[in-house]
Amino acid sequence: METKKLNHVQRVILRLFLTGSYENVKRAIVKLKTAEIVEIVSELRHADQMKFLSLLFSVRRAGEVLSELPEELASTLLSEFPDEKIGQMLLRIPPDDAVDLLSYVEENRREKVLSTLSEPDRFSLEKLIIFDEDTAGGLMTTEYIAIRDTMTVEEAVKTIRTKYPELDVYYIYVVDDRGHLVGTLPLNKLVLAEGDAIVKNIHVPDPICISPETPQEEVARIVSNFDLLALPVVDDDHKLLGVVTFDDVIDVVEEEATEDIYLLANLNTEERVFTPVIKSVRLRIGWLFINLLAAMVAAFTVSLFSHTIEQYVALAILMPIVANMGGNAGIQSLTVMVRGLALGELDFSAGWKATLKEVSVGLINGLMNGLIMGIITYFWSRNLILAIVMFFAMVATLIVAGFFGALVPIVLKWLKKDPALGSSIFVTMAADVGGFFIFLGLATILLNLYNVS
Amino acid sequence: METKKLNHVQRVILRLFLTGSYENVKRAIVKLKTAEIVEIVSELRHADQMKFLSLLFSVRRAGEVLSELPEELASTLLSEFPDEKIGQMLLRIPPDDAVDLLSYVEENRREKVLSTLSEPDRFSLEKLIIFDEDTAGGLMTTEYIAIRDTMTVEEAVKTIRTKYPELDVYYIYVVDDRGHLVGTLPLNKLVLAEGDAIVKNIHVPDPICISPETPQEEVARIVSNFDLLALPVVDDDHKLLGVVTFDDVIDVVEEEATEDIYLLANLNTEERVFTPVIKSVRLRIGWLFINLLAAMVAAFTVSLFSHTIEQYVALAILMPIVANMGGNAGIQSLTVMVRGLALGELDFSAGWKATLKEVSVGLINGLMNGLIMGIITYFWSRNLILAIVMFFAMVATLIVAGFFGALVPIVLKWLKKDPALGSSIFVTMAADVGGFFIFLGLATILLNLYNVS
Numbered sequence: 001m002e003t004k005k006l007n008h009v010q011r012v013i014l015r016l017f018l019t020g021s022y023e024n025v026k027r028a029i030v031k032l033k034t035a036e037i038v039e040i041v042s043e044l045r046h047a048d049q050m051k052f053l054s055l056l057f058s059v060r061r062a063g064e065v066l067s068e069l070p071e072e073l074a075s076t077l078l079s080e081f082p083d084e085k086i087g088q089m090l091l092r093i094p095p096d097d098a099v100d101l102l103s104y105v106e107e108n109r110r111e112k113v114l115s116t117l118s119e120p121d122r123f124s125l126e127k128l129i130i131f132d133e134d135t136a137g138g139l140m141t142t143e144y145i146a147i148r149d150t151m152t153v154e155e156a157v158k159t160i161r162t163k164y165p166e167l168d169v170y171y172i173y174v175v176d177d178r179g180h181l182v183g184t185l186p187l188n189k190l191v192l193a194e195g196d197a198i199v200k201n202i203h204v205p206d207p208i209c210i211s212p213e214t215p216q217e218e219v220a221r222i223v224s225n226f227d228l229l230a231l232p233v234v235d236d237d238h239k240l241l242g243v244v245t246f247d248d249v250i251d252v253v254e255e256e257a258t259e260d261i262y263l264l265a266n267l268n269t270e271e272r273v274f275t276p277v278i279k280s281v282r283l284r285i286g287w288l289f290i291n292l293l294a295a296m297v298a299a300f301t302v303s304l305f306s307h308t309i310e311q312y313v314a315l316a317i318l319m320p321i322v323a324n325m326g327g328n329a330g331i332q333s334l335t336v337m338v339r340g341l342a343l344g345e346l347d348f349s350a351g352w353k354a355t356l357k358e359v360s361v362g363l364i365n366g367l368m369n370g371l372i373m374g375i376i377t378y379f380w381s382r383n384l385i386l387a388i389v390m391f392f393a394m395v396a397t398l399i400v401a402g403f404f405g406a407l408v409p410i411v412l413k414w415l416k417k418d419p420a421l422g423s424s425i426f427v428t429m430a431a432d433v434g435g436f437f438i439f440l441g442l443a444t445i446l447l448n449l450y451n452v453s
Numbered sequence: 454m455e456t457k458k459l460n461h462v463q464r465v466i467l468r469l470f471l472t473g474s475y476e477n478v479k480r481a482i483v484k485l486k487t488a489e490i491v492e493i494v495s496e497l498r499h500a501d502q503m504k505f506l507s508l509l510f511s512v513r514r515a516g517e518v519l520s521e522l523p524e525e526l527a528s529t530l531l532s533e534f535p536d537e538k539i540g541q542m543l544l545r546i547p548p549d550d551a552v553d554l555l556s557y558v559e560e561n562r563r564e565k566v567l568s569t570l571s572e573p574d575r576f577s578l579e580k581l582i583i584f585d586e587d588t589a590g591g592l593m594t595t596e597y598i599a600i601r602d603t604m605t606v607e608e609a610v611k612t613i614r615t616k617y618p619e620l621d622v623y624y625i626y627v628v629d630d631r632g633h634l635v636g637t638l639p640l641n642k643l644v645l646a647e648g649d650a651i652v653k654n655i656h657v658p659d660p661i662c663i664s665p666e667t668p669q670e671e672v673a674r675i676v677s678n679f680d681l682l683a684l685p686v687v688d689d690d691h692k693l694l695g696v697v698t699f700d701d702v703i704d705v706v707e708e709e710a711t712e713d714i715y716l717l718a719n720l721n722t723e724e725r726v727f728t729p730v731i732k733s734v735r736l737r738i739g740w741l742f743i744n745l746l747a748a749m750v751a752a753f754t755v756s757l758f759s760h761t762i763e764q765y766v767a768l769a770i771l772m773p774i775v776a777n778m779g780g781n782a783g784i785q786s787l788t789v790m791v792r793g794l795a796l797g798e799l800d801f802s803a804g805w806k807a808t809l810k811e812v813s814v815g816l817i818n819g820l821m822n823g824l825i826m827g828i829i830t831y832f833w834s835r836n837l838i839l840a841i842v843m844f845f846a847m848v849a850t851l852i853v854a855g856f857f858g859a860l861v862p863i864v865l866k867w868l869k870k871d872p873a874l875g876s877s878i879f880v881t882m883a884a885d886v887g888g889f890f891i892f893l894g895l896a897t898i899l900l901n902l903y904n905v906s
Contacts, residue, residue: 186621188640250676253707261710271789277817284782284818287781288781295773302770313759325741332719335715335717336724344523345725365738365741372745
């Protein structure tokens with residue numbers, strides 16, 4: 001997203017802060033929205049960020065701001081807060097954000113933070129912590145409103161006004177006498193309904209609902225396809241456990257996209273720009289080792305033709321071009337396929353059609369690039385055989401690249417793996433091996449046959 | 454997202470359809486939600502998809518389903534509908550979806566489709582078409598509810614019940630006597646308020662609003678940061694033009710992620726899995742030509758050392774390993790940076806720190822991979838000098854790769870370009886040129902110095 005500019009009020013507060021007028025900052029900051037405070041924090045140097053947070057009047061505000069900051073930064077800042085203060089924050093922000101915030105606290109400190117809470121508060125948080133953070137259970141909040149199906153609209157409104165005076169939800173859930181979820185009552189229906197209407201006659205029955213184990217990408221798909229504001233989470237007995245709201249879904253969509261991008265670049269999804277060096281090394285080195293193996297396979301292919309290279313050193317100069325082009329074209333095919341699989345486009349048609357398409361694109365791109373490179377090779381080397389070898393090698397390599405670029409993600413998906421997992425290493429290797437083999441193999445045959453140098 | 458399974462009702466309808474019980478399908482399909490129909494369509498072969506759509510009872514339903522299908526498929530199916538039918542669809546679905554649907558119609562046919570509409574209907578659609586589809590104007594719907602700030606809550610509810618009996622929005626907009634937007638009235642406030650309260654006393658004043666020219670990534674950032682359900686679009690005079698809703702924002706987030714992924718793989722954002730071959734070639738060939746130039750620069754580097762390669766053919770075998778590892782490590786650094794820039798993580802800290810980090814990671818990964826490759830090289834070639842060359846070349850190349858991987862996106866952003874634009878070609882070239890130069894250069898110096906072969 002683009003560079004964000006602070007608005008007038010934010011700039012004034014920033015200036016007050018930088019000139020040390022902390023009392024004025026305290027007074028002015030109350031009017032800002034959490035996201036606006038986060039924007040100011042992003043403009044400060046690290047030493048100032050902590051100071052700025054300490055000016056926030058309420059613990060709730062500080063907790064809200066912290067839970068919106070990037071994970072690494074939030075962790076660092078939280079390490080400077082006392083246990084009791086963090087405990088207070090956990091209570092004052094929505095439960096799903098509290099679980100996130102707690103996960104930013106160092107692992108061996110979490111128990112201590114939780115021990116500052118009362119038994120029931122602690123219990124209600126721990127109920128949420130048990131769920132995997134990549135599932136509906138990990139995303140859901142337990143702050144929702146449920147009413148009985150037999151109430152009248154008037155009773156429902158009265159209940160909401162008394163029990164939830166700070167209502168900020170848009171769906172109300174309807175349960176039967178055994179607490180089972182039977183419907184959803186969107187606020188618009190409530191506004192339109194007559195006061196004496198019975199809830200069960202105006203609610204939307206049989207709402208789409210999910211279990212706490214539903215993976216987050218599935219949650220995102222449902223919310224996005226059905227344009228829902230919130231999705232209820234129920235247990236096996238159809239009792240309401242919590243609600244996943246659309247703002248969490250936007251985060252999930254971003255997270256899933258990051259996962260796709262990262263896997264294509266052979267990165268671990270945990271890594272961020274400011275992950276400490278040693279952790280980054282640990283997260284990347286495995287993929288680099290695998291890539292090293294793949295590169296050795298490509299090098300082995302070259303070694304098969306060392307005799308020809310000794311005779312014609314021009315081959316050593318030209319062969320990286322073939323491999324490089326193959327790699328690039330292969331990654332193009334691969335990326336279109338991986339994203340198509342992620343966005344569900346391939347649900348609408350068959351994998352072999354897509355493979356055929358990528359091979360065709362490889363053929364045509366190969367013909368064009370091969371022609372250009374053949375001509376350049378001829379004028380550089382004045383060796384027609386070498387130029388012809390280059391032309392055919394380019395065509396064949398780009399076909400191979402397109403083929404594997406399309407096939408690898410389809411096969412991975414069929415094996416129930418992520419279609420992007422390690423695929424770029426494999427596709428690059430296939431393009432390298434194919435490219436070297438075709439280029440050097442053709443050269444060995446043709447150059448020796450016509451014996452020109 | 455994962456493979457989706459049809460639910461029971463969907464499976465029954467699919468079976469009825471495939472066995473030709475079209476009348477039963479027609480009757481059952483009425484109960485399905487649009488997204489559920491889309492899921493069934495995705496399971497059908499192309500020839501059947503059109504037939505299935507024709508069973509949809511209402512034009513509105515068909516329009517809704519079409520506007521949710523992937524663009525290529527929707528275009529193909531739309532080409533088989535008569536102009537009048539498409540015109541009818543446009544009128545019966547929300548205006549923002551209608552604009553999208555119209556964009557799926559072949560360009561030279563759009564005029565004809567529009568001419569089937571009445572003058573006012575046509576005009577209201579054309580008002581939306583003028584906006585760039587990647588801006589707030591292109592995303593917004595003109596279906597919103599605005600009320601006067603001087604109304605009482607009771608009057609407001611009465612107005613809504615009479616004028617918008619099918620209300621399905623969650624924010625109501627509040628305007629003053631000149632039609633200027635002055636506030637937002639979320640439905641929850643309306644539910645909680647007493648009947649005689651005045652709207653302007655309970656609304657949320659000075660709502661965040663945007664102009665129709667606001668780029669879509671900015672819209673997504675605001676909605677996501679402020680957790681809004683909808684964002685009003687106003688003209689220079691602060692008059693309400695339309696509203697961008699959260700469901701469009703989820704699509705934008707996906708689109709922006711696709712853009713990041715695509716730019717890193719040197720793809721044009723228009724491309725999809727089933728883009729026709731010739732169009733795909735046209736969209737990819739430019740990047741391949743640029744890559745060809747970059748590969749030639751790398752090959753030129755190799756050519757500087759052709760004399761050394763002639764003496765030691767082992768160099769030709771080993772050099773792709775150095776280049777390949779450099780390329781892979783560079784893409785890792787680049788991807789972390791590009792995603793970090795996109796998600797705003799780099800707003801919180803300086804670019805030089807990130808560059809330093811990537812260089813450090815490159816150093817450590819280089820030491821480890823260099824050590825392994827040095828040992829392998831020694832046992833393969835029994836040439837200690839060559840093994841030492843390999844070690845140092847690997848270390849230096851991975852440092853160069855980390856440096857350019859971090860720097861290129863920062864520079865592109867500073868130049869106000871997309872940080873991913875063409876960056877992978879540049880980073881790979883830098884790693885290749887650096888790797889070849891260091892590896893072959895060191896080899897030329899050391900191998901000739903000690904004159905071992």
